[in-house]
Amino acid sequence: MTSTASGVEPGEIELGAVLSALADPHRRRVIRDLVNDADGSERSCTSFGLDLSKSTRSHHFKVLREAGLVHQVDRGNRSGVTLRRGDLDRRFPGLLALIGSQSSD
Amino acid sequence: MTSTASGVEPGEIELGAVLSALADPHRRRVIRDLVNDADGSERSCTSFGLDLSKSTRSHHFKVLREAGLVHQVDRGNRSGVTLRRGDLDRRFPGLLALIGSQSSD
DNA sequence: ACCAAGGTTCTACTTGCATCGTACCTCAAC
DNA sequence: GTTGAGGTACGATGCAAGTAGAACCTTGGT
Numbered sequence: 001m002t003s004t005a006s007g008v009e010p011g012e013i014e015l016g017a018v019l020s021a022l023a024d025p026h027r028r029r030v031i032r033d034l035v036n037d038a039d040g041s042e043r044s045c046t047s048f049g050l051d052l053s054k055s056t057r058s059h060h061f062k063v064l065r066e067a068g069l070v071h072q073v074d075r076g077n078r079s080g081v082t083l084r085r086g087d088l089d090r091r092f093p094g095l096l097a098l099i100g101s102q103s104s105d
Numbered sequence: 106m107t108s109t110a111s112g113v114e115p116g117e118i119e120l121g122a123v124l125s126a127l128a129d130p131h132r133r134r135v136i137r138d139l140v141n142d143a144d145g146s147e148r149s150c151t152s153f154g155l156d157l158s159k160s161t162r163s164h165h166f167k168v169l170r171e172a173g174l175v176h177q178v179d180r181g182n183r184s185g186v187t188l189r190r191g192d193l194d195r196r197f198p199g200l201l202a203l204i205g206s207q208s209s210d
Numbered sequence: 211a212c213c214a215a216g217g218t219t220c221t222a223c224t225t226g227c228a229t230c231g232t233a234c235c236t237c238a239a240c
Numbered sequence: 241g242t243t244g245a246g247g248t249a250c251g252a253t254g255c256a257a258g259t260a261g262a263a264c265c266t267t268g269g270t
Binding site for chain 1: 120121124125127128130133197198199200202203204207
């Protein structure tokens with residue numbers, strides 16, 4: 001029903017949760033791709049080419065969502081994942097640029 | 106014997122390891138304190154007020170060392186911990202500033 | 211010479227986390 | 241309306257990580 005879906009408040013984003021989320025290579029790859037996408041672009045969970053079972057993939061997006069890194073819009077069929085660029089740049093300036101600039105490690 | 110003690114090469118510092126290291130609150134606190142210290146200042150492991158057993162404390166400094174975040178000089182009695190500010194700023198610009206600016210979360 | 215304090219290593223325990231399979235839901239397409 | 245694909249939730253499992261205690265080493269201070 002196009003709800004905003006379980007994300008923390010902009011002011012509640014915690015550095016520990018963000019760093020834990022970004023410590024995982026798969027999740028970091030998702031964020032890197034989103035950073036380098038056009039601003040506000042919406043992608044589905046499967047579009048990142050993660051080589052994982054779909055339950056594991058869903059889990060990782062839940063972590064990203066609960067850490068406050070992405071918004072996820074329920075479109076019934078698929079789900080629209082967007083980077084919370086504004087909130088993140090405001091709270092952790094330079095972080096997204098850093099993630100986006102890394103080649104793959 | 107004042108050896109340089111098990112640190113990765115400047116070019117070998119990996120973002121994943123750094124983020125994993127910083128995901129832990131205790132380790133993040135150590136780095137935050139070091140960032141806000143005078144440049145190149147050397148501190149002992151106990152000087153950070155970590156409420157942990159000394160074996161656990163030693164473990165955390167090993168993680169920081171192996172991730173490339175700190176150098177540790179063996180002075181026999183105590184140990185001199187220093188932040189690898191130059192290497193880190195060069196490789197991950199903005200990261201240390203980010204950690205240093207966080208109050209405590 | 212002794213003792214206390216700072217560190218490291220080893221071992222062990224416990225918790226957390228990544229992973230997957232299954233079941234279930236929603237919608238788009240045929 | 242049935243099927244298939246995208247997602248979520250739950251339960252189970254296996255490995256990684258945080259924690260601490262004990263034994264040991266080194267050195268500064270008494």
